[in-house]
Amino acid sequence: MSISVLMESSPSPVLLRPSIEARDETGVLFDPSKLQNQSTLPTEFMWPRGDLVHTQQEELNEPLIDLEGFIKGDEKATAHAVELLRTACSKHGFFQVTNHGVDSNLIQAAYQEIDVVFKLPLDKKLSFRRKPGGFSGYSVAHADRFSSKLPWKETFSFGYRGLDSDASVVHYFRSALGKDFEHTGWIYQKYCESMRELSLVIFDLLAISLGIDRHHYREFFEDGNSIMRCNYYPPCNNSGLTLGTGPHCDPTSLTILHQDQVGGLEVFADNKWHAVQPRPDALVVNLGDTFMALCNGRYKSCLHRAVVNKERERRSLVYFVCPKEDKVVRPPQDLMSRSGETREYPDFTWSDLLDFTQNHYRADVATLQSFFPWLLSSNPTSNF
DSSP: OOHHHHHHTSOOTTSOOTTOOOOOTTOOOOOHHHHTTOSSOOGGGOOOGGGOOOOTTOBOOOOEEEOHHHHHTOHHHHHHHHHHHHHHHHHTSEEEEESOOOOHHHHHHHHHHHHHHHTSOHHHHHTTBOOTTOOOEEEETTTTTOSSSOOSOEEEEEEEETTOOSOHHHHHHHHHTOGGGHHHHHHHHHHHHHHHHHHHHHHHHHHHHHTSOTTHHHHHHTTOEEEEEEEEEOOOTTGGGOOSEEEEEOSSSEEEEEEOTTOOEEEEETTEEEEOOOOTTOEEEEEOHHHHHHTTTSSOOOEEEEOOOSSOOEEEEEEEEOOOTTOEEOOOHHHHHHHTOOOSSOOEEHHHHHHHHHHTOOOSTTHHHHHHHHHHHHOTTOOO
């Protein structure tokens, strides 16, 4: 399947997707304990044939970047990492990193704690469900936002403010889930802190690969507010008719993901879908729409999806890196002046794009194409 075919299934860039309407809060469509063994799949979970095209088990030959040498300042190792990164980001915006410095015991603890959350009774999970327009809380197949092409999954999300010293994640768990989950909050506080440190290392490497000041993106994101999301994909008897996550590019800047050993993540490259083999010692990294704008389109926002398994449950831990809401997203001046390129995208703030994707549009392959006409119509004085 070519990218043009996927684009044809997306809405016109000028029009907003009309299906984002909050559901009746009493209408719960997704209870895994009841649905996963049904012989027929509810129509709300069925996806178009074009989105369901199979990978035929072809794996993506993505680079595996060893960060140890770069972190230690080894010039030869850094040059090799930069070469791998530049090729991958120019082609599909996806790579994996090893020797990343994140404690494997912490990753395992994060899985153990989130299992406890997802196995809570449904009425308890609904007590801290995501509110309309927000991103924090429990979501049951995103049925609060969409009425068709529902993803076969549950999610639990919360924010992380990197410069806060008041243990914001712990506070969220304590206030939203109760005092019994304070320990869970501390695990995720530490996990987010580790992800933040890793993201800054990756931003340094991205800056070097683009030939700009090494600390440009680090300084841009140091005071950013990121989003942590835990995904649970239960087994599905009709796994060939639905998706755990539909084809989309992340609207955020950088995504750092750990997937369990079941597999299911797929990336679109060379005009077809490729499976991404799970690596227990590696973290998956992909670029999002905001970073594509920050480098003036030099690097690609990664188009990806997640399939579901007929027999086994799947879990993943996802850390979305975002700038501070009021930061103006534009490529660095030294990148533009050196290359003589024209601007590909208008200025925007992360709060504008977050509002667009939370309240007006369902993220897909054409999010930026649809966002900018909306932005310019809302703010005709935008710099373009």
